[in-house]
Amino acid sequence: MKHTISVLVENQAGVLSKVASLFSRRGFNIDSLAVGETEDPAISRMTIVADGSDYTVEQIEKQLNKVIPVIKVKTLQEGKYISRMLSLFKVSVPADKRAEIMKIAEVMGAKVLDVTKTTITLEFCDTVERTETLQALLEPYGIKEMARTGAIAIEKGSSTVRK
Amino acid sequence: MISGARIMVECLEAEGVNVIFGYPGAAICPFYDALLDSSIRHILVRQEQNAGHAANGYARISGRPGVCVVTSGPGATNLVTAVASAYMDSIPIVAITGQVQSELIGRDVFQEADITGACEPFTKHSYLVKRTEDLPRIIKEAFYIASTGRPGPVLIDVPVDIQTNEIKGYKYPEAVDIIGYKPSLKGNGLQIKRACEAITAAKRPVICAGGGVFSSKAEHALLDFARKADIPVVNTLMGIGVIPSDDRLCLGMLGTHGVKMANEAIQGADLLLLCGARVGDRSMASPNQVAKRTKIIHIDVDPAEIGKNMQANIPIVGDLCSVLSQMYERIEPLEHSEWIEKCRSRSQLDMGEEDEGKYINPKRFMRLLSETAADDAILVADVGQNQIWSANCFKIRNGRFLTSGGMGTMGYSVPASVGAWTAADGRQVIAVCGDGSFQMQMMELGTIRQHGIKNKIIVMNNTKLGMVRELQDKNYGGRHSGVDLSGSPDFNLLAQAYGIPHARIDSMGEARSAINQMLSTDGPFLLECIVSPAEGSFV
């Protein structure tokens, strides 16, 4: 099962490798990892999507908590958070199919960033599931290249990870 | 103006460090230079791994972090095994490594090694120092992190320019404030109440005590609690000596190489109270089987240990000493004599034949040694059959038993006994090793000689890597591969070469007088015991 884990860390050198190496060392698989600054520049937030049983996730949480620069670890509850990932797709497209693709982009809410005689480049910011839907829709045309960030997530409502 | 090296030395002094174990090289020379003007005693080991093991032995006896210092590159990588061994046994050491110049890091210059990277899996925390100004805070934090919560090794990698840089001045911080590190001390009151209720309701409770008892200095709290609740105690390898072996509550060591009395108590128990024990695979082969029929209360300062190897019905996170004291206050006196008698009536140790003339019976020898040694003697066991003989047959009363439990690092005993001796304040310190493991550490005879260390070394010479030989007998149809140690030197001549008194015995008739001679010698002593190559480790 997939789990989305938010990790607040002190913003200092080496933290990313400490966290990442812990996952591989303890045999946990990471699907994606995104990291960036928070409202407090001394603190970074990592969002990790990992696959594993409840036992595995409990272990991940506990082991992460032992990393000294880790301040707070929280596994976000299914249905109680909003998550987004950003993707860029470069799709092969002959001139006669361009309109079709533009239509798909419009329906899905993707932005057209660049068009050439043979390709079209789309930007899409949405959930992992919807990103996969768009990808499936584009596949028949031929995806030449795709780049994705890891998912980032925040809880619904007024609560925050720290409190 | 004051140099980084000078600051390092002064900060160590401020931490109360009076001895460090080390080996110099170019990248740590500024520190070594500053050390000359300090009262801190430096013990020069003969290989860096042994500096780490010595710091380990020192820490376990003094109850304070041990310090080792080595140079960059090969000095640092030689230390890795010792750091990993300390990590697996939760021993507080502060390891300081020299590093190449900051601006050259990453260019693969001479003697550069990414040691914080290499040690990442085995350190509680590590630092690569970026500014001389940061040294005081980092050193303060390192000692704090190493020794609090679940103890462990902390590494400080100091580029040589950070050591030579001069700054205007510094203030050694009085306290640390790390937002992500606040080890919990007291146990949750509700959990303690639940635990005490469960213990009161239990008919056949057993305490399983591990190395965490020593980390938390909870020996007295454990004994007080066990007595008030009248619960027998089994111990892990790391927990040997948590309560005196001659106490009526002490059932001995559990596990693959443990004693029947302890293992059968676990099998028969209806409640198991785990105290600072992580239930490693060698202690309990199938913890889930045990958990099925037994109520489990698990006390550990590291929440990650609870539920890792064994599901707990009542988890209690906190410092063992405080939790046990809290439980002591709460529990009503209980009585389990019948259960304890039943546990104790089970099979006794099989000590083998008294004397076969040609060989030393290592089990009987270890028993005799423990009867002859001082009440508070410290036994440092190596790894192999010799470790099992030591663990099961040497009875710890008020002394300590040190060994490399989690990692099983051969070559631990002699350097660890050097460190232990420097902290032991005149108590007897005896290292026991095999002929294989001795040859991984025999260069330390030089250290012992040079620094006036008065430890005793017993080499159980069975001309084999006995433990592996035994495994090959059991699981590989007796095909012996790579376990013959012919070519070993004459260990007595070797001791003689270092000017260390020595003796060799090959019959139990000589054992008592040899032990007496060894213990009454004012200085180090090497005693070689000729053991049958066919001797087994099980008791």
Ligand SMILES: Cc1ncc(C[n+]2csc(CCOP(=O)(O)OP(=O)(O)O)c2C)c(N)n1
């Ligand atoms: C550094 C290291 N290398 C290899 C081993 C594997 N090993 C465990 S016990 C043992 C044999 C030890 O032989 P010896 O020191 O003579 O002790 P004995 O078992 O004969 O008493 C070996 C090789 C180990 N534990 N540590």
Ligand SMILES: [Mg+2]
């Ligand atoms: Mg041997």
